[in-house]
Amino acid sequence: MRQVIIIGSGPAGYTAAIYAARASLSPLLIASSVEAGGELMKTTEVENFPGFPDGIMGPDLMMKMQEQAEKFGTEVVLDDVVSLDLSGDVKKVTLGNGDIHEALTVIYATGSAYRKLGISDETRLSGYGVSWCATCDGFFFRQKTVAVVGGGDSAMEEATFLTKFADKVYVIHRSDKLRASKIMQDRALANPKIEFVFNKVVERIYGEALVTGIGLRDTVDASESTIDLSGLFVAIGNDPRVHLVHGQLELTDDGTIAVDGRSSRTSLPGVFAAGDVLDVTYRQAITAAGSGTVAALDVEHYLASLPRHVLDTASV
Numbered sequence: 144m145r146q147v148i149i150i151g152s153g154p155a156g157y158t159a160a161i162y163a164a165r166a167s168l169s170p171l172l173i174a175s176s177v178e179a180g181g182e183l184m185k186t187t188e189v190e191n192f193p194g195f196p197d198g199i200m201g202p203d204l205m206m207k208m209q210e211q212a213e214k215f216g217t218e219v220v221l222d223d224v225v226s227l228d229l230s231g232d233v234k235k236v237t238l239g240n241g242d243i244h245e246a247l248t249v250i251y252a253t254g255s256a257y258r259k260l261g262i263s264d265e266t267r268l269s270g271y272g273v274s275w276c277a278t279c280d281g282f283f284f285r286q287k288t289v290a291v292v293g294g295g296d297s298a299m300e301e302a303t304f305l306t307k308f309a310d311k312v313y314v315i316h317r318s319d320k321l322r323a324s325k326i327m328q329d330r331a332l333a334n335p336k337i338e339f340v341f342n343k344v345v346e347r348i349y350g351e352a353l354v355t356g357i358g359l360r361d362t363v364d365a366s367e368s369t370i371d372l373s374g375l376f377v378a379i380g381n382d383p384r385v386h387l388v389h390g391q392l393e394l395t396d397d398g399t400i401a402v403d404g405r406s407s408r409t410s411l412p413g414v415f416a417a418g419d420v421l422d423v424t425y426r427q428a429i430t431a432a433g434s435g436t437v438a439a440l441d442v443e444h445y446l447a448s449l450p451r452h453v454l455d456t457a458s459v
């Protein structure tokens with residue numbers, strides 16, 4: 144039995160692993176079979192992660208994190224967790240290959256998934272003009288034309304933020320009623336760089352190496368139109384990956400894992416959460432990494448509070 148199993152190989156999971164490994168907890172990290180490395184594997188240049196003044200490619204950053212975690216003794220398994228039993232003192236983690244691992248603690252760091260438009264070329268051009276994060280990528284669109292898809296608070300916020308860089312920001316929404324709060328709407332509507340395009344859905348993304356434009360369809364009369372632009376920001380929602388813990392851990396109204404204050408402690412003793420899976424607000428690599436640190440330190444404190452004979456059951 145392990146002292147700690149970490150589920151997830153994004154910045155939260157690997158940072159938790161680095162701390163746990165350096166604390167001699169010999170963590171086992173379940174990284175996923177096809178999505179190891181997390182969301183940053185889907186992007187190109189990361190320019191806002193401290194320590195890399197010239198920027199670093201997302202996949203390179205994640206390889207370095209894995210290397211650092213393994214260097215201190217983390218065992219990384221490229222498989223998916225398919226079920227979890229978190230109720231007792233001993234947590235059971237079942238993998239896709241059928242293996243069952245046991246541990247005194249679990250750090251749940253499965254991240255969250257941005258909702259996609261589900262149209263062709265969206266994935267191919269991700270990082271080449273298609274983005275889900277204005278904070279991350281807005282800087283690349285200075286003096287360019289971009290569009291934000293969505294009608295909620297995050298779409299308004301992304302659009303308003305993008306006007307710091309872009310010359311022109313279209314907000315494309317499928318109806319003529321925004322879901323965003325009045326204050327966010329008013330701020331965006333008053334911004335002279337933002338133009339609202341109502342009753343339209345994005346059906347095509349044009350561009351070979353980089354995005355050059357989008358094709359729209361009117362939701363009322365089905366007419367088609369195009370807009371030339373360099374960036375398309377998709378802001379239609381985000382789903383924390385919590386399906387494995389439904390009915391086991393308390394969730395917030397936003398669907399993220401509920402934790403106790405600034406800690407990583409979930410509603411079950413010995414189960415800790417880190418990264419975007421508990422974050423509705425910040426969702427950045429560095430905040431996820433910080434959250435992984437918190438989880439590893441909380442695990443250490445929790446293990447230190449267990450009676451000696453329980454701790455001794457963990458052989459690795």
Ligand SMILES: Cc1cc2nc3c(=O)[nH]c(=O)nc-3n(C[C@H](O)[C@H](O)[C@H](O)COP(=O)(O)OP(=O)(O)OC[C@H]3O[C@@H](n4cnc5c(N)ncnc54)[C@H](O)[C@@H]3O)c2cc1C
Binds near residue numbers: 173174178269420
């Ligand atoms: C296109 C894009 C560009 C971005 N650019 C930037 C940027 O420039 N700067 C920045 O700071 N942030 C950026 N972000 C945001 C950043 O990627 C996230 O905030 C960060 O990755 C969250 O880290 P995390 O560890 O919480 O989750 P994730 O990175 O999502 O990692 C979660 C991990 O858990 C794994 N997992 C999930 N379920 C299971 C399971 N059942 N079994 C095993 N493993 C599982 C996943 O496969 C994944 O490896 C970007 C995001 C995207 C999508």
